[in-house]
Amino acid sequence: MKKIVCLVAAIGVFVMQSCNAQPAEVQNVSGVTDQVREPRLTLTDFTDVAAATINGVVHIKTEMTQMTPLYQSFFGFIIQQGVQKQVYNAYGSGVIITADGYILTNNHVVQDAERITVTLNDRRELPARLVGNDPATDLAVIKVEAEDLTYIPFGNSDLVRIGEPVLAIGNPFNLTSTVTSGIISAKARNMHIIDNPRSNESPLESFLQTDAAVNSGNSGGALVNSQAELIGVVTAIASGNGGNYIGYSFAIPSNIAVKVAADLKLYGYVQRGYLGVQVTEVDANVARQTGAREIKGLYVAKVMPDCAAERAGIRQGDIILRVAGKEVNTFAEMMEELGIFTPGDEVDVDYVRNGKADVVKVKLLNSNGNTSIIRK
Helix, strand or coil, X not given: CHHHHXXXXXHHHHHHHHHHCCXXXXXXXXXXXXXXXXXXXXXXXXXXXXXXXXXXXXXXXXXXXXXXXXXXXXXXXXXCCEEEEXXXXXXXXXXXXXXXXXXXXXXXXXXXXXXXXXXXXXCCEEEEEEEEEECCCCEEEEEECCCCCCCCCECCHHHCCCCCEEEEEECHXXXXXXXXXXXXXXXXXXXXXXXXXXXXXXXCCCEEEECCCCCCCCCCCEXXXXXXXXXXXEXXXXXXXXXXXXEEEXXXXXXXXXXXXXXXXXXXXXXXCECCEEEEECCHHHHHHHCCCCCCCEEEEEECCCCHHXXXXXXXXXXXXXXXXXXXXXXXXXXXXXXXXXXXXXXXXXXXXXXXXXXXXXXXXXXXXXXXCCCC
């Protein structure tokens, strides 16, 4: 038995030494010494990240009133038929994004609220007002009157990598200041879950997917990276019959959120730039039908009349490969990239036409076909 224990211990020491070993150096043909870089799996201590960010996430309570029928009962001669007011409460989370009290949350957390109350992590309760909301991204900005609040700075969601460790911070089941950990499981997920009531624009879905545990009440909470930066706003979960978390959840990327928050603060309405094309993702079947040489990009099925794309010379049958230098192979990826721009911005669009690659500069337009500011 002692021999077995010693053998295991020896193997453990060998493994530890191997893990701590430096990459081997090799000599290349040019005589320059390089290091062999191999993939490594590292564990991150999140205690400092949690301490830096937990005070930047708040608990949101909303109150709304609905009119419900009041039916005549046995005492109908006293209580007449009519309507009565029924008060409902809902709960969610929010992320403080400025020291003077601007808070980012989900639109579905506050959209019907008649009264909004924010509870800070130090247990202070403050009334909040709605600054603006954007159903197309399920984001909203609210404001409390306070100073010197702890806020979470925005990170660059374009730099997020699959497998990267993250923390989700929120208030599930009305439990304040809950932290869970996981990794980024996927990017640019389009789940068709945003119900947008505005008829002149389409929902913008390009979610970060994570396996960090998220439940009811986490909506509007923070998804942060190992640098204590906000890389996403939690918005939805995959749930079972009980409505609880079953393995993965989704967050709105920070690069979309920072643009939406800035527009809502300035105008109360998001200034969204449109390309004006209907596209189909190029898969093996589309490539075969269209004669595309590679299975990549977006096939332009239709160009809207007098839109930004038409003015720039993009035609039906073109295959868009990149927007503003970023590869786009799904509709969600294209919408995410366009979602950070404003009408009047010019972006490079790389495309292929009849096997020949080209690039054109496109001046984006708003939903009215111009570059004017749209106000709510």
